[in-house]
Every structure is written in structure tokens, then in C-alpha cells.
Amino acid sequence: xxxxxxxxxxxxxxxxxxxxxxxxxxxxxxxxxxxxxxxxxxxxxxxxxxxxxxxxxxxxxxxxxxxxxxxxxxxxxxxxxxxxxxxxxxxxxxxxxxxxxxxxxxxxxxxxxxxxxxxxxxxxxxxxxxxxxxxxxxxxxxxxxxxxxxxxxxxxxxxxxxxxxxxxxxxxxxxxxxxxxxxxxxxxxxxxxxxxxxxxxxxxxxxxxxxxxxxxxxxxxxxxxxxxxxxxxxxxxxxxxxxxxxxxxxxx
Amino acid sequence: xxxxxxxxxxxxxxxxxxxxxxxxxxxxxxxxxxxxxxxxxxxxxxxxxxxxxxxxxxxxxxxxxxxxxxxxxxxxxxxxxxxxxxxxxxxxxxxxxxxxxxxxxxxxxxxxxxxxxxxxxxxxxxxxxxxxxxxxxxxxxxxxxxxxxxxxxxxxxxxxxxxxxxxxxxxxxxxxxxxxxxxxxxxxxxxxxxxxxxxxxxxxxxxxxxxxxxxxxxxxxxxxxxxxxxxxxxxxxxxxxxxxxxxxxxxxxxxxxxxxxxxxxxxxxxxxxxxxxxxxxxxxxxxxxxxxxxxxxxxxxxxxxxxxxxxxxxxxxxxxxxxxxxxxxxxxxxxxxxxxxxxxxxxxxxxxxxxxxxxxxxxxxxxxxxxxxxxxxxxxxxxxxxxxxxxxxxxxxxxxxxxxxxxxxxxxxxxxxxxxxxxxxxxxxxxxxxxxxxxxxxxxxxxxxxxxxxxx
Ligand SMILES: Cc1cc2nc3c(=O)[nH]c(=O)nc-3n(C[C@H](O)[C@H](O)[C@H](O)COP(=O)(O)OP(=O)(O)OC[C@H]3O[C@@H](n4cnc5c(N)ncnc54)[C@H](O)[C@@H]3O)c2cc1C
Ligand SMILES: NC(=O)c1ccc[n+]([C@@H]2O[C@H](COP(=O)([O-])OP(=O)(O)OC[C@H]3O[C@@H](n4cnc5c(N)ncnc54)[C@H](OP(=O)(O)O)[C@@H]3O)[C@@H](O)[C@H]2O)c1
Numbered sequence: 222x223x224x225x226x227x228x229x230x231x232x233x234x235x236x237x238x239x240x241x242x243x244x245x246x247x248x249x250x251x252x253x254x255x256x257x258x259x260x261x262x263x264x265x266x267x268x269x270x271x272x273x274x275x276x277x278x279x280x281x282x283x284x285x286x287x288x289x290x291x292x293x294x295x296x297x298x299x300x301x302x303x304x305x306x307x308x309x310x311x312x313x314x315x316x317x318x319x320x321x322x323x324x325x326x327x328x329x330x331x332x333x334x335x336x337x338x339x340x341x342x343x344x345x346x347x348x349x350x351x352x353x354x355x356x357x358x359x360x361x362x363x364x365x366x367x368x369x370x371x372x373x374x375x376x377x378x379x380x381x382x383x384x385x386x387x388x389x390x391x392x393x394x395x396x397x398x399x400x401x402x403x404x405x406x407x408x409x410x411x412x413x414x415x416x417x418x419x420x421x422x423x424x425x426x427x428x429x430x431x432x433x434x435x436x437x438x439x440x441x442x443x444x445x446x447x448x449x450x451x452x453x454x455x456x457x458x459x460x461x462x463x464x465x466x467x468x469x470x471x472x473x
Numbered sequence: 474x475x476x477x478x479x480x481x482x483x484x485x486x487x488x489x490x491x492x493x494x495x496x497x498x499x500x501x502x503x504x505x506x507x508x509x510x511x512x513x514x515x516x517x518x519x520x521x522x523x524x525x526x527x528x529x530x531x532x533x534x535x536x537x538x539x540x541x542x543x544x545x546x547x548x549x550x551x552x553x554x555x556x557x558x559x560x561x562x563x564x565x566x567x568x569x570x571x572x573x574x575x576x577x578x579x580x581x582x583x584x585x586x587x588x589x590x591x592x593x594x595x596x597x598x599x600x601x602x603x604x605x606x607x608x609x610x611x612x613x614x615x616x617x618x619x620x621x622x623x624x625x626x627x628x629x630x631x632x633x634x635x636x637x638x639x640x641x642x643x644x645x646x647x648x649x650x651x652x653x654x655x656x657x658x659x660x661x662x663x664x665x666x667x668x669x670x671x672x673x674x675x676x677x678x679x680x681x682x683x684x685x686x687x688x689x690x691x692x693x694x695x696x697x698x699x700x701x702x703x704x705x706x707x708x709x710x711x712x713x714x715x716x717x718x719x720x721x722x723x724x725x726x727x728x729x730x731x732x733x734x735x736x737x738x739x740x741x742x743x744x745x746x747x748x749x750x751x752x753x754x755x756x757x758x759x760x761x762x763x764x765x766x767x768x769x770x771x772x773x774x775x776x777x778x779x780x781x782x783x784x785x786x787x788x789x790x791x792x793x794x795x796x797x798x799x800x801x802x803x804x805x806x807x808x809x810x811x812x813x814x815x816x817x818x819x820x821x822x823x824x825x826x827x828x829x830x831x832x833x834x835x836x837x838x839x840x841x842x843x844x845x846x847x848x849x850x851x852x853x854x855x856x857x858x859x860x861x862x863x864x865x866x867x868x869x870x871x872x873x874x875x876x877x878x879x880x881x882x883x884x885x886x887x888x889x890x891x892x893x894x895x896x897x898x899x900x901x902x903x904x905x906x907x908x909x910x911x912x913x914x915x916x917x918x919x920x921x922x923x924x925x926x927x928x929x
Contacts (some may be wrong), residue, residue: 222494222922222925224493224889225491225493225890226869226889227860230926252870252892255892255893259643307925322664339915355497355498356537356538357497357498357519357536357539358495358497358537358922378794389577393919395675399484399486399497400497401495401497410760
């Protein structure tokens with residue numbers, strides 16, 4: 222149970238090596254936090270994440286094997302995580318950005334990305350929502366993206382997977398209303414992490430820590446949607462209303 | 474009870490009095506003790522908990538995803554010839570008070586609100602302004618009926634058997650985790666009139682206040698100090714001590730009238746989008762309260778209700794703190810830890826935590842036989858704070874360490890933010906309590922959000 226001072230006691234991360242997710246765990250760190258489960262594919266990065274958080278004094282950090290595309294394994298994985306005690310925050314942070322041109326050249330790659338970002342998202346979000354409803358409290362935090370708000374020429378395959386995930390999460394927020402469980406949809410703009418290291422930072426770019434701060438603030442306020450940076454909300458509202466002919470020619 | 478079947482199991486979002494940390498449970502309203510037993514034996518995976526009037530501040534009376542029993546139907550009150558009262562666990566103390574007063578009796582112990590249930594009062598082993606004289610409510614229980622998770626009703630007569638006493642004692646302060654209390658027989662005390670004779674002393678700082686409170690010449694049945702939680706520096710801990718005793722007919726010299734207004738308060742607070750209680754308004758309130766108290770006054774006659782239950786006059790006053798809610802930090806420390814009281818007031822003043830209500834009391838000896846009963850001999854301080862105050866979490870964590878180092882503990886009925894280790898360190902009997910629970914509840918049926926959060 223998240224306590225009266227908004228301190229989570231238990232966090233489950235799906236995509237446990239994501240930079241944004243790890244920054245969020247650090248931001249949620251408190252004497253009340255006593256269990257952190259990093260669900261991710263086995264890798265040296267995963268081991269390093271467990272070791273680093275533990276060394277920083279985060280209590281009860283462990284890792285479990287998780288592949289977002291392996292949807293048939295998700296039921297058992299989530300059930301086990303919840304069997305270990307109530308989960309206050311489920312953070313859905315996995316995702317692949319991919320390369321738009323490669324997706325267009327080889328649609329199989331696009332399908333793979335969709336399997337991870339969207340199909341994997343559908344799988345874990347619906348299952349986690351059911352478990353949160355059953356415990357009568359807790360929040361599902363879903364890392365969406367402003368890329369899902371309006372498809373852009375430069376990354377519409379990725380954008381479409383995030384659009385699907387975002388719709389799913391927004392619908393779940395309504396479905397869970399009154400259940401004691403909540404959904405927080407996070408829509409960052411350009412975040413300077415490993416995922417975007419090969420790209421030139423876009424205007425209004427932020428750090429993983431800034432996204433983490435916005436997630437924690439959103440949890441505290443009980444928000445349904447947060448944009449990071451907050452100014453992105455206005456920018457996106459403007460972009461959504463641009464005529465297609467103009468939007469298509471924007472260098473974004 | 475005219476509840477239709479559809480009303481018998483209703484999903485509800487529940488919080489404590491502090492209006493923080495909601496969780497959803499299915500609220501079931503059993504009509505009989507038999508129904509209570511059936512609810513326990515047929516518990517689902519998220520377990521069962523009895524909820525009283527929801528006056529505990531944090532998550533003690535909620536059970537997210539599980540079942541919560543409301544024993545409002547078990548509320549009969551009967552005064553016996555010997556002055557004892559037998560009451561259903563769902564009865565409110567406000568149901569008992571008029572019955573007792575009509576017979577010249579009063580509750581042996583009462584918390585600062587009469588809108589709590591008998592079951593909730595016993596489960597928290599509540600204390601009143603008379604703890605230094607009369608102990609906690611557990612010291613006045615003659616019998617308790619308790620339904621354990623196996624569905625068995627135990628009639629626990631005090632002194633009946635060692636095993637029975639062990640279960641009875643663990644239930645006093647046991648926060649609903651040993652079973653469902655369905656009924657209790659309590660001793661009462663004489664109250665020949667519905668009036669209290671009150672002496673008031675105003676103290677300009679904490680030293681003066683604490684000296685007055687330990688002065689044997691000022692020993693009365695009731696003693697409580699309101700402390701100005703917004704005063705700093707030289708004025709830190711200034712407060713108003715009220716000392717009281719039930720008035721004899723002579724002392725009340727024939728005064729009549731309704732000392733206890735019936736039932737529902739006339740004034741109420743509606744749900745508010747933001748809290749009107751800023752730091753300035755709270756400081757102003759404290760200033761006025763302090764100024765209006767006489768430096769010293771003896772023999773004032775005060776009605777039972779305004780004396781014991783001043784806050785009950787305003788319905789839903791907990792909404793004044795706005796949607797973010799508030800918490801109450803209450804600890805007890807032995808006399809050797811008296812300085813923790815000062816450091817707490819200093820620390821909360823330093824982070825600018827405005828407190829509307831800070832209450833300092835003396836405790837007499839506690840109940841060592843009851844592993845989770847709160848009182849220990851010495852001091853207890855209770856401070857209300859809005860949860861939105863920056864730096865509050867850290868300040869309270871550090872104060873916890875101070876309380877523990879002094880040999881003190883926190884009150885579970887008020888807690889909404891402690892960590893398991895703090896409770897385990899403050900309650901050395903916790904291991905015994907857990908052992909008893911695993912005997913009577915091997916399936917872990919009895920659970921609350923509090924018990925999960927604090928690993929009780
Ligand atoms: C304004 C105010 C003033 C207060 N002043 C004082 C005070 O001076 N001294 C003091 O000690 N406390 C005080 N309290 C706290 C209050 O007395 C306790 O929290 C009490 O337990 C509340 O009773 P309730 O019926 O509301 O129980 P709830 O808050 O509903 O439940 C409290 C606990 O009791 C358990 N419980 C309730 N009924 C049963 C039952 N039938 N069988 C088994 N378990 C049960 C619940 O599971 C829960 O763990 C005050 C609270 C308020 C709001
Ligand atoms: N960075 C940005 O600009 C930005 C902007 C908006 C939204 N987001 C979203 O934020 C989330 C976190 O991104 P990030 O910036 O923190 O990038 P990141 O560090 O690259 O994290 C992405 C994570 O996804 C995991 N992942 C990829 N495929 C997986 C699979 N099949 N199964 C399990 N895990 C898989 C990766 O784990 P492995 O170690 O196993 O590969 C990695 O931990 C993503 O959903 C991303 O789309 C990012």
C-alpha cells in the first residue's frame with residue numbers, strides 16, 4: 222500500500238533495464254520502499270541494474286526473466302510477482318524505437334516492433350490491471366510517447382505502436398475507475414537515453430530523471446496523463462490541429 | 474435491519490479518518506453472529522476484516538480487494554444492575570453514553586470522539602484523558618465475545634482461563650487481527666451528573682506545562698493539555714491544561730439541561746476541492762485558543778459532550794484538510810524520553826508543519842499482557858498535520874528514530890506512514906502476537922491494509 226505520504230512500498234518494472242524506469246525507481250526510493258522487481262530479458266545490464274540499485278540502498282531488489290513478445294509467459298510472471306505481496310506501482314517501460322526506413326524496407330521488422338510495443342503492452346497491461354483491481358489499490362504506469370499522438374512521416378511505425386498502447390491504457394484508466402486501482406499514462410517527448418543516443422536531440426528534450434520526476438508527481442496527484450516536459454501538452458495540442466498539408470512538411 | 478440482499482455486499486472505496494490511501498473492498502453487513510462466522514469461514518484469498526466507524530486515521534480499518542464486515546446490526550446496549558454495560562461490537566459509544574448517564578454512570582474510558590464503535594475501541598485498546606488513573610479500555614473489560622477465523626465464538630471472561638486471557642489480551646490493541654469482536658461487557662464508572670468540574674491552567678512554555686502535568690497537587694481523574702503546535706522559540710510548547718472530575722450533584726448545584734446533544738452534529742463540513750486551512754489560519758486559530766483560555770480558573774462546570782468531545786460538534790471536520798488529507802502522528806515515550814516531546818514540536822515547527830490540534834497527555838502503566846496495546850507509562854503527544862507539508866516524510870522518519878531510542882512507540886490506530894521495522898522495534902511483543910495469530914489463523918484470513926503494510 223502506498224502510504225499517506227505517497228511512498229510506494231513495492232514496485233514491479235516491466236522492462237527492468239530501461240533508463241527511464243531505473244530513474245523512476247530511484248525517484249521512488251524511500252525508507253518505505255521494500256520490494257523492487259525488475260522484469261527483463263537476462264543480460265549483464267539487468268545484473269548491473271540490480272547491483273547498482275542495491276548498492277545505492279534500495280531494499281529488496283530482484284530480477285525475473287521477461288520477454289515482452291512472449292505473451293504466453295506473462296500470466297505466470299505477473300501472478301508470481303503479485304503473489305510475493307501487494308504491488309503499489311506497475312511500471313510498463315519496455316519498448317523498441319527501431320528505424321523508420323528499415324521498417325519500411327522490411328515490414329517483418331515493423332511487425333516485431335509492434336509485437337513488443339503494442340502486443341506485449343496489451344498483454345501485460347490487461348493482466349496487471351486485473352491483478353491491481355483484485356487487490357483494490359495500486360497504479361499502472363504506462364510509458365507512452367508523444368509520437369503516438371499524431372503519426373509523423375519520420376517515425377509512424379513506432380508512433381502507431383505507441384498510439385495503440387496509449388489508447389489501451391487510456392481505456393483501462395476508465396475501466397478501472399472506482400476499483401481503487403489507477404492508470405497513469407506518461408507521454409514524454411524526446412528523452413536523451415540509450416534509445417535515442419544515435420539521434421540529434423529534438424527541441425524540448427528531457428532527461429530520464431525529468432521523466433521520473435514527472436511520474437512521481439503524477440502518482441502523487443493521482444493524474445491520469447502527464448506530459449514531459451509539461452509544455453509538450455500545449456505543443457501537441459497545436460500539432461494535432463495543424464492541417465495535414467502543413468504538418469506533413471514540418472521537419473519533425 | 475431492513476437491508477435487502479442487494480445491500481449485503483457492496484464494493485466501496487474506504488479510507489480512514491485522515492482521508493488518505495483509499496482501497497476498495499466488498500463491505501458485508503452481517504445480521505447475526507452466525508453470519509459473522511460464515512463470512513470468516515468462507516473468506517476469499519484477500520481475507521476479511523471488521524471495520525468499526527472508520528475513526529482510525531490510516532489504513533487500519535480497510536482491506537483492499539477483500540471483505541470488510543460492518544457490524545452495525547450488532548448494536549444492542551444493555552445496562553446491568555451491577556452497573557456493567559453489555560454492548561454489541563457495532564454499537565457506537567454515542568449509543569452508550571445516554572444510557573449510562575441516565576443511570577448515573579459513564580464510560581470507564583473514552584477517546585476524544587464518541588463516534589467510534591465498541592469493537593473499534595477494544596481493538597485499538599483506546600485511552601482517554603484518565604489513563605494515568607484508570608488505564609485503557611482493556612482494563613475494564615469483563616467479557617468479550619470473539620469469533621475466530623475457524624468460525625468458533627469464544628466467550629472470553631476475564632480470568633476464565635489462561636488460554637482465554639491470552640486471546641482476550643491479544644485482541645485488546647490487536648487491530649482486528651485476532652477475530653471479530655461481536656459483543657463485550659464493560660465496567661462503568663459513576664457519573665452522578667452530566668457535568669464535569671474543570672480547572673484550567675495556561676502555561677507559557679513546555680517546561681511549565683509538563684511541570685503542571687506531573688504536579689501531584691494537580692492530580693485529577695481527567696487531565697489533558699492542548700499544545701499550540703504553531704508556537705516557536707520561547708513559546709514552544711505553550712498550552713492549556715484542563716483538569717476534570719465528574720461533578721457531584723452538590724457541585725452541579727441543581728443545574729440541568731442537555732449536557733450531551735443527541736446524535737448528529739448540527740454543523741458540517743462539505744467536501745472541499747482545496748483545504749482552507751493554511752498555515753496562517755491555523756496559527757491564528759491556535760493564537761485565539763490560547764488567548765481565550767484563562768491563566769488559571771477553578772471549578773468551571775462543563776457538559777460531558779463539550780468536555781470529552783469538543784470536535785464532535787462539527788461533522789466531517791476531517792474534510793477541512795482538503796482532498797489530500799492529513800495524518801496524525803502520535804507516540805508514547807517513558808518519562809526519561811520527555812525531551813522527545815520538545816524535539817517533535819521543534820522539528821515540526823522547523824519544517825513549517827502547521828498543526829491545528831496537538832494534544833499532550835500523561836499515561837499510567839500500560840498493559841504488558843496485550844502485545845500491541847499502545848500506552849506505556851510516561852507521555853503521549855498527538856499532532857495533526859496535513860500530508861502536503863514538504864519534508865514531512867523525512868522529519869517523521871527521523872522523529873521515529875528519536876521515539877524508538879527513547880524506548881517509545883507509535884500508535885497503530887493513528888498510523889499511516891510508519892515502516893515495519895519501526896513498529897517491530899516499538900512493540901517487543903509483536904513476535905508473540907504473530908505466534909498467536911499463526912495458531913488461531915493459519916490460513917491468514919484476518920488481514921488489513923495496515924497489517925500488510927506493517928507486516929504485523
Ligand atoms: C477525533 C478523534 C479523536 C480520537 N481520540 C482518541 C483518543 O483520545 N484516544 C484513543 O485511544 N484513540 C482516539 N482516537 C482513535 C480512535 O479511538 C480509534 O482509532 C478507534 O479504534 C476507532 O474506532 P472505530 O470504531 O472507528 O474503528 P475503526 O477505525 O473502524 O477500526 C479500528 C480498528 O479496529 C478494528 N475493529 C473494529 N471493530 C472491530 C470488531 N468488532 N472486532 C475486531 N476488530 C474490530 C478494525 O479492524 C481496525 O483495525 C480518536 C479518533 C478521532 C477521529
Ligand atoms: N527515449 C525516448 O525518447 C522516449 C520517448 C518517449 C517514450 N519512450 C518510451 O519509454 C520507455 C523506456 O525507454 P527508455 O528511454 O528508458 O529506453 P531504454 O533504456 O532503451 O529502455 C527500453 C527497454 O525496453 C526493453 N525491451 C526491448 N525489447 C524488449 C523485449 N522484447 N522484452 C523485454 N524488454 C524489452 C529493453 O530491455 P533489453 O535490455 O532487454 O533490451 C530496455 O530496457 C519505452 O517504452 C520508450 O518507448 C522513450
